[in-house]
Amino acid sequence: MNLHEYQGKELLSSFGVRIQRGIVAQNADEAVTAAKQLTEETGTGWHVIKAQVHAGGRGKGGGVKLAKSLDDVKTLAGQIIGMDLVTPQTSAEGKRVHQVLVAEDVYYPGDSEPEEYYMSVLLNRSTGRNMIMYSTEGGMDIEQVAEETPHLIFTEEIDPATGLLPFQARKVAFDLGLSGAAFKEMTRFVTSLYKAYVESDSSLFEINPVLKTSDDKIMAVDAKVTLDNNALFRHKDLAELRDVREESPIEVEAGELGLNYVDLDGNVGCMVNGAGLAMATMDLIKQAGGEPANFLDVGGTADAARVEAAFKIILKDPNVKAILINIFGGIVRCDRVAQGVIDAYKNMGNINVPIIVRLQGTNADVAKDLIDNSGLDVLSATEFQEAADKVQEVLS
Numbered sequence: 001m002n003l004h005e006y007q008g009k010e011l012l013s014s015f016g017v018r019i020q021r022g023i024v025a026q027n028a029d030e031a032v033t034a035a036k037q038l039t040e041e042t043g044t045g046w047h048v049i050k051a052q053v054h055a056g057g058r059g060k061g062g063g064v065k066l067a068k069s070l071d072d073v074k075t076l077a078g079q080i081i082g083m084d085l086v087t088p089q090t091s092a093e094g095k096r097v098h099q100v101l102v103a104e105d106v107y108y109p110g111d112s113e114p115e116e117y118y119m120s121v122l123l124n125r126s127t128g129r130n131m132i133m134y135s136t137e138g139g140m141d142i143e144q145v146a147e148e149t150p151h152l153i154f155t156e157e158i159d160p161a162t163g164l165l166p167f168q169a170r171k172v173a174f175d176l177g178l179s180g181a182a183f184k185e186m187t188r189f190v191t192s193l194y195k196a197y198v199e200s201d202s203s204l205f206e207i208n209p210v211l212k213t214s215d216d217k218i219m220a221v222d223a224k225v226t227l228d229n230n231a232l233f234r235h236k237d238l239a240e241l242r243d244v245r246e247e248s249p250i251e252v253e254a255g256e257l258g259l260n261y262v263d264l265d266g267n268v269g270c271m272v273n274g275a276g277l278a279m280a281t282m283d284l285i286k287q288a289g290g291e292p293a294n295f296l297d298v299g300g301t302a303d304a305a306r307v308e309a310a311f312k313i314i315l316k317d318p319n320v321k322a323i324l325i326n327i328f329g330g331i332v333r334c335d336r337v338a339q340g341v342i343d344a345y346k347n348m349g350n351i352n353v354p355i356i357v358r359l360q361g362t363n364a365d366v367a368k369d370l371i372d373n374s375g376l377d378v379l380s381a382t383e384f385q386e387a388a389d390k391v392q393e394v395l396s
């Protein structure tokens with residue numbers, strides 16, 4: 001589960017990580033009130049207006065703007081709220097902005113130049129350990145840094161038995177070229193950032209940029225936080241931060257029905273039981289010249305009701321030109337799945353895409369008879385290849 005920048009920053013701050021302070025606003029008037037309050041609390045003269053959507057690269061897309069007066073705050077917040085923000089990480093349609101973060105300007109002039117760094121905390125799956133990844137090249141696309149100047153990206157792995165050790169935090173500060181007060185600030189920053197990551201059961205923190213201000217403070221200017229869904233049961237307060245407006249509506253609905261569904265760009269809808277079979281089915285569709293429109297695992301207990309629910313979800317996608325149902329009947333009997341497909345088909349009335357059903361396993365022959373004699377426009381198959389050929393047939 002992803003958090004908004006403002007939520008991520010609040011989480012960091014609660015663990016003692018210094019952040020660029022801000023207040024979230026739902027409309028232009030609230031933004032002005034927030035700006036006034038921030039000026040009182042921080043003394044800031046200027047403000048940054050930042051679109052709150054689950055996508056990075058907002059600055060490039062025009063979703064982060066500097067306001068030098070309260071009039072600016074009002075105008076910019078008014079422009080950004082309601083816009084469909086297109087960034088390198090969104091689709092071409094962009095993401096609708098519902099709220100902005102009004103933040104203090106932290107790039108103020110002073111004794112030294114502000115510096116931007118990159119820092120993330122994540123799991124290194126090949127070693128099974130958390131690591132801190134960091135770079136002097138902050139504020140820019142880290143993928144680009146990795147490609148062009150990989151020697152400027154550092155990693156520090158953490159032994160789960162000891163946790164982050166003080167010398168490791170110092171090493172990070174050293175590698176980033178810091179000294180004096182900024183060095184000390186960075187060791188504190190890294191230490192509390194890592195604590196926040198572990199205690200919130202996160203799977204990713206990406207802070208880009210981490211800023212060294214002109215007066216040697218180290219703070220998080222941005223915060224991308226991904227929480228581990230499997231640990232949300234022990235973080236009820238964090239689970240409440242979910243913003244379903246940021247998620248695919250079909251995926252949200254599928255989730256409520258207990259279906260494991262991922263929306264994809266292709267034209268062949270698939271309904272499968274078991275993640276492995278689902279992956280194989282997607283390969284099969286590709287081989288047959290199609291592109292999967294979704295990943296859908298109806299689970300081990302693919303009863304009639306679940307089949308019907310899955311059917312409805314797949315048909316919500318307007319790009320679907322054919323549906324391949326590929327079910328292995330182990331615990332669930334194929335004839336019950338077939339009856340589910342037939343019932344769902346009849347309940348839905350007008351389905352104008354061809355459907356190919358491959359049922360294999362317990363009672364597969366009974367299931368095939370049911371489908372073939374249903375009088376519905378459904379093609380049945382028992383072999384994998386046969387199903388692929390039929391997909392190819394209906395697509396061409």
Ligand code: GDP
Nearest residue numbers: 048056057058059104105106107139208209222
């Ligand atoms: P992203 O584009 O979605 O990654 O959003 P960020 O939160 O990283 O902000 C984008 C850029 O806005 C940063 O890299 C900064 O250069 C700029 N920015 C953020 N906060 C401030 C600020 O307080 N003052 C100024 N002048 N620029 C800021």
Ligand code: MN
Nearest residue numbers: 057208209222
């Ligand atoms: Mn950023």
